[in-house]
Amino acid sequence: MAKKEKKNEKNSSQNKKLVIVESPTKIKSLSKFLDKNYIIQSSKGHLIDLPKSSMGVNIENGFEPKYITIRGKGKTLAELKKAAKKSKEILLATDPDREGEAISWHLKNVLLSGSASIKRIEFNEITKEAVLEAIKNPRDIDILKVNSQQARRILDRIVGYSISPILQEKLGAKRFSAGRVQSAALKIICDREEEIEKFTPKEYWEIDALFSKEGGAEINSEHIFRLLQVNQKKTDVKSQAEADKIENLLKKSEFTVAVKKTTERRTKPLAPYTTSKLQQEASTRLGFRAGKTMSVAQSLYEGVEMADGGVTGLITYMRTDSTRISEAGLKMARDYISENFDKNYLPDTPNIYAGKKNAQDAHEAVRPTSVEKSPKKIAAFLSKDQLKLYTLIWNRFVASQMTPAVDEIVSLDVKAPADDELFSEFLFRLSSANQKFSGFRAVFSSGDAKKSSAPDFNENDKLSLEKLDKRQKFTQPLPRYTEASLIKIMEESGIGRPATYVPTIATLDKRGYVERKGRQFLPTTLGRVINRQVVAFFPEIVNLEFTAKMEKRLDSIASGNANWRETLQNFYDPLKNELEIASKSMEDLSHLIRIPLARECPQCQAELFKKLGKNGYFIGCGNFAGGCRYTESISLGTCPRCGGNVVKKASKKGRPFYGCENYHTQNCEFIMTEKPAEKSCVKCGSIMGERVKKTGIVFTCQNKDCAYTVEEKNDDG
Numbered sequence: 001m002a003k004k005e006k007k008n009e010k011n012s013s014q015n016k017k018l019v020i021v022e023s024p025t026k027i028k029s030l031s032k033f034l035d036k037n038y039i040i041q042s043s044k045g046h047l048i049d050l051p052k053s054s055m056g057v058n059i060e061n062g063f064e065p066k067y068i069t070i071r072g073k074g075k076t077l078a079e080l081k082k083a084a085k086k087s088k089e090i091l092l093a094t095d096p097d098r099e100g101e102a103i104s105w106h107l108k109n110v111l112l113s114g115s116a117s118i119k120r121i122e123f124n125e126i127t128k129e130a131v132l133e134a135i136k137n138p139r140d141i142d143i144l145k146v147n148s149q150q151a152r153r154i155l156d157r158i159v160g161y162s163i164s165p166i167l168q169e170k171l172g173a174k175r176f177s178a179g180r181v182q183s184a185a186l187k188i189i190c191d192r193e194e195e196i197e198k199f200t201p202k203e204y205w206e207i208d209a210l211f212s213k214e215g216g217a218e219i220n221s222e223h224i225f226r227l228l229q230v231n232q233k234k235t236d237v238k239s240q241a242e243a244d245k246i247e248n249l250l251k252k253s254e255f256t257v258a259v260k261k262t263t264e265r266r267t268k269p270l271a272p273y274t275t276s277k278l279q280q281e282a283s284t285r286l287g288f289r290a291g292k293t294m295s296v297a298q299s300l301y302e303g304v305e306m307a308d309g310g311v312t313g314l315i316t317y318m319r320t321d322s323t324r325i326s327e328a329g330l331k332m333a334r335d336y337i338s339e340n341f342d343k344n345y346l347p348d349t350p351n352i353y354a355g356k357k358n359a360q361d362a363h364e365a366v367r368p369t370s371v372e373k374s375p376k377k378i379a380a381f382l383s384k385d386q387l388k389l390y391t392l393i394w395n396r397f398v399a400s401q402m403t404p405a406v407d408e409i410v411s412l413d414v415k416a417p418a419d420d421e422l423f424s425e426f427l428f429r430l431s432s433a434n435q436k437f438s439g440f441r442a443v444f445s446s447g448d449a450k451k452s453s454a455p456d457f458n459e460n461d462k463l464s465l466e467k468l469d470k471r472q473k474f475t476q477p478l479p480r481y482t483e484a485s486l487i488k489i490m491e492e493s494g495i496g497r498p499a500t501y502v503p504t505i506a507t508l509d510k511r512g513y514v515e516r517k518g519r520q521f522l523p524t525t526l527g528r529v530i531n532r533q534v535v536a537f538f539p540e541i542v543n544l545e546f547t548a549k550m551e552k553r554l555d556s557i558a559s560g561n562a563n564w565r566e567t568l569q570n571f572y573d574p575l576k577n578e579l580e581i582a583s584k585s586m587e588d589l590s591h592l593i594r595i596p597l598a599r600e601c602p603q604c605q606a607e608l609f610k611k612l613g614k615n616g617y618f619i620g621c622g623n624f625a626g627g628c629r630y631t632e633s634i635s636l637g638t639c640p641r642c643g644g645n646v647v648k649k650a651s652k653k654g655r656p657f658y659g660c661e662n663y664h665t666q667n668c669e670f671i672m673t674e675k676p677a678e679k680s681c682v683k684c685g686s687i688m689g690e691r692v693k694k695t696g697i698v699f700t701c702q703n704k705d706c707a708y709t710v711e712e713k714n715d716d717g
Contacts, residue, residue, distance in 0.1 A: 018087035018116070020080060022094045025127065027480060029303030029311040030093075034135075035127040043094065046672035047073045048106035050153065055161040063568045065154055067106070079108065084111045090118045091138060096317055096363060098152075098558065099499065101145040108141060123705040124305050125369040126313030146293060148558035151567055155550070156180050158572060163538060166582050167530065172590035173612075176511060176530065180550075181496040183534045186513055188489055189481055189541040190523045190531040205237040207246060207470045209428055211414060211463040216456060219466055221456045225414055232425060233323050235481060243470045249423055253416035255463040257422050257620045258427070261576045265433070266404040269440035271323035271353035272365035272397045275498030276491040277319070281396075283484035283519070286388050287693075290483050290502045294318065296364070296389045306381055313369055313380075315393055320363040321491075323353040325400075331365055336371045338532035345442065367397040396653055399444030406437040410454040420521060430454060480520035494548030514613055518690070518697040518712075524591055526612060533589070537582035541572070594622075606627045633661070636676040637687030640703040642668040646676055646687055650681050658689075672702050683708045 017038050019030065024042040031040055048067045050056035058064040069077055083267035084090055092107055094100035101120075108118045119138035123130040156179060162177040207227040212219050227235050230246070237243050273281070275294075282293040297318035303311040325333075330350045337346045375382075375391040382390060414428040432454040437439070457463070481489070487501045496504060508514045513527030523531065531542075540546045540670070550571065556562035593612040597619065601608050606623035608630075633647035639660040647661050649671075659671035675691025677699050680690050686703035696713040 005588050013425050016087055017089040017091060019093050019121075022103060023298075023302055025302045026093075027297075029126050029313060030131060031292050032310050032312070039083055039087065041080060043080065043103060043107060044073070044074075044076055046070060046099075046103055046106070047077050047080075048110070055157055057157055059497075059572065061156070062565045063154055067148060079105070081111060084116060087116050090116050091135065092118065092120045092141075093123070093134070095319075097319055097481040097499065098145050098149040101142055102149040102153075105141050105143070105146045123317045124349045124363050126301065127369045128312070128424060130369075144558050144560050147564040148554055151175045151557050151564040152554050154568060155554075155571060156531065158575070159183075159541060159570070162575065162579050163534070163541070163582070165584060166579070167533065167589075168534075170586050170589045171593055173593055176526075177507070178530070178534050178538075178541070179504075179507065180547065181490075181500055181539075182507050183531070184493075184542050184544060185486065185490060185504050185546045186523070186527060186531050187535060188486065188493075188544075189508075189514055189521050190528055192481055193523050193528070196477040196480065196689045201474040201476070204473050204475065205240070205243040205470055206473055207235075207237065207250075207468065209250070209414075209465060209469070210467040211428075211455070211457075212466050213457060213461050213463050217537055220453070220455065222452065223430060225412070227426060227591045228429040228709055229427040230423060232427075240472065243472075245609060246423065246426070247272060247468055247470055249418045250416060250426060250465065250468060253418060253465075255414050255416045255428075255458045255465060257412060257461040257463065258415040258460050259411070260457065260459045263409045263411070264436070265407045265409050265701070266403045267407070267439075267446070269351065269399045269402055269444070270396065270446070272325060272367050272391060272400045274321050274323060274365060275319050276321070276487050276501060278366055278393070279487050279501065280394060280484040282389060283482065285392065288385075290388070290505060292385070295358055295388065295503050295626075296385050297393075300386060300390055304378075304386070306378065314373060314390060316365075316367050316369060317363050317655075320365060321498055323365045325350075325367065329364060329397075330401065332371050333398055336398060337402060341402075345402050345438070345439065347401070353400070353402055357556065363367060366393055368394045371398060397445040399440040402440035402443065403437075405435065405439035405441045407433045408436050409433055412454055412457055414457075427543070429542055443612055480517070480522060482519040482521070482661065484519075486521065493544045494551050497543065497551070504570075518692045529589060531594055533582075536587060537645060538578050596622075601628060601630050602607055603630045608632075612636070635661075637680075639668060639670050640686045641665060641670045644668060646670075646672070670702075674700065674702075681706060681708050682710075 003134040015037070019040045021027065021030065021040065021042050022045055022457065024044060027040045027042055034040065040141070047070060049070050050065060051068050056066045056068075058066065063634050089334075090111060092104035094103040094107075106119050111118060120141050121134040121138050123134040159180045160177060160300055161170050164176065167178055168174050189325060209225045209227070210219060210221065210223065211225060227246075229235060230237075237246065250503045278297065279290040279293050282288040283290065288296070297315065301316070301318050301530040303313045305311050316368050320561060334346060334350065364689055371394070375387060377419055378390075379387050409431060411429065411431045416426045416428075418426060420422055432452040434451060434453065451604045479485075480557045483505060486505065490501060490504075508521075511527075512524055513530060514523070515524050516523045535542055553562055553567050557564045557567060595610040597608045597610055600606070601621040601623065602622050604621060604626075606621050606628060607627070608619055609622050610617055611620045617634055619634060621628040621630040633645075633649075635645035635647060636658060638644070639646055639662070642662055644660045644662040644666070646658055649657055649663075651657060657671055657673055658676055660668040662668040672687075672689050674691050677690040679688060679699065680686065681701040681703065684701060684703050684706040686701050688699045691698045691700065693711070696711050698709060701708040
């Protein structure tokens with residue numbers, strides 16, 4: 001009897017279907033939708049890849065990749081093979097992008113030995129309807145997508161494993177690297193820094209006025225008119241002498257309202273989010289770093305447990321460069337707007353948004369899977385960060401299918417004649433905007449929604465000058481790049497793809513090529529040197545136009561319009577020559593990561609050096625190879641309590657903080673949670689901490705008797 005039961009159990013398991021997903025967290029979500037006839041397991045990402053120890057590409061043999069099982073993934077692969085042998089059908093449900101297609105391709109190759117049929121299924125959202133529909137419509141592996149992913153992976157491997165060893169040799173350390181996308185992004189940051197350094201500020205003056213008319217309403221200090229034209233040309237006041245002369249002339253002038261124009265401005269809603277736009281807006285609106293945005297978005301996509309205990313994905317796939325919305329998505333949004341807003345908020349036909357020329361358009365824009373799950377309704381089931389990001393996505397999506405906002409724009413031109421050999425006429429202008437209809441702004445606020453008013457002036461009214469304000473200004477250089485603006489320029493330049501922005505920025509941070517000042521990126525000395533070498537010896541690698549063309553070629557492989565091996569060959573031929581020249585001609589750069597300090601090590605009397613480690617610069621003994629492990633932290637300021645050095649420390653849990661180096665030796669208990677600032681307090685000279693806000697950087701004196709605070713506004717570029 002026992003044998004019969006065991007046999008029936010075996011037969012039952014062999015009649016089941018195996019569904020393989022990438023992330024283990026999806027198992028819980030899918031198990032709510034699929035019955036006991038399905039077994040769900042996870043590949044936990046890539047299982048097969050190029051080796052880390054070598055390039056893993058046979059360039060002479062048509063760029064044939066040498067794939068291996070990733071170290072540590074053997075157990076997972078064995079479990080999948082075991083489950084596959086017991087299943088009658090295998091459904092590969094990896095992520096719906098090129099990386100996911102490649103993972104499915106590798107899985108199919110290693111699981112083929114069994115008798116089960118292997119098919120690919122794809123869903124853009126983790127909802128019951130989407131998953132069941134995907135299972136009804138399995139397909140074969142898209143080999144063109146796989147070839148595109150292979151070409152990209154091999155191309156990046158060739159660049160990284162060819163150029164990086166040269167840099168490592170010249171720097172004398174193995175932690176430095178170059179990369180096809182990484183190096184182009186570094187050049188963008190370095191070029192901007194050079195522009196800032198070369199920038200010469202130019203003086204200019206702004207002149208504002210307040211007017212009144214006889215018998216008019218009380219003067220409103222917000223009704224400021226800006227001097228817009230002098231002698232019917234754009235104002236260009238370059239000196240105080242010129243500003244003073246204009247002021248004297250205006251005090252003698254007569255002022256008349258020359259033009260009063262009232263117009264209507266219609267502002268259309270923005271498209272729903274692509275990956276890059278979501279990263280940019282989460283940075284500017286929520287203060288999220290790009291990596292955090294993608295991590296939170298991943299959790300919303302993979303599923304959140306609701307009140308009924310069911311787990312469902314709340315947003316569609318978060319890696320996309322498309323603004324397209326499916327018919328189901330459009331209907332869902334329009335039905336919601338129709339039921340919850342006045343009819344004037346719903347356009348007659350759906351709003352359709354044009355995509356970029358080079359968009360893959362494989363997936364919809366990022367949107368909620370169910371618009372009925374409003375942020376307010378499901379707030380209790382989301383973490384604080386999940387709620388913030390979900391609200392942003394939900395609001396933007398619903399707003400994208402609403403009518404335009406309508407503003408009334410009132411423009412007033414005030415003219416003043418002048419009797420002077422240099423100046424004959426001045427024109428002041430005030431423009432105000434008053435919202436007449438909120439439209440999409442009822443859901444998604446935007447920067448153009450600012451309200452202002454205009455004074456009750458009419459054409460030909462004679463005005464009196466109540467106040468004149470002139471201010472000296474200086475032109476400013478373009479701001480440094482932030483994560484948001486760097487991702488924007490990478491997207492506009494065609495560098496990388498939605499999935500590569502975050503790892504690219506992480507690599508620049510990790511290598512010590514950039515540092516952050518608040519939200520802004522500054523290239524380090526090391527980063528600038530690396531950039532100069534790559535630009536000098538491998539100009540096409542960092543040429544934005546070349547990089548964008550290469551991205552288009554990789555896209556062409558996916559569409560079947562280019563051969564992946566030929567594409568790689570055409571790229572490698574000129575690179576090979578550049579590698580030979582760089583290996584012979586690039587200068588030694590090791591002095592940058594081992595700077596002598598003309599001090600002896602207190603333990604072994606060898607020379608101390610300022611060394612660049614994976615976490616930044618530190619002071620270490622030059623006799624490390626001989627066994628001396630003496631190190632010091634670099635002073636970041638002076639302790640306001642005892643005068644010792646403030647250094648970076650780590651808590652018992654490994655969390656960084658800053659404190660006095662005499663904490664243990666002299667019982668000084670000074671610590672600060674904020675990062676020490678480069679500037680000292682202007683009032684007492686003590687060390688200041690800097691804290692990043694969405695509006696800028698707040699500097700706070702760490703001397704409790706002073707506690708001076710000042711904020712520097714931050715232009716987000």
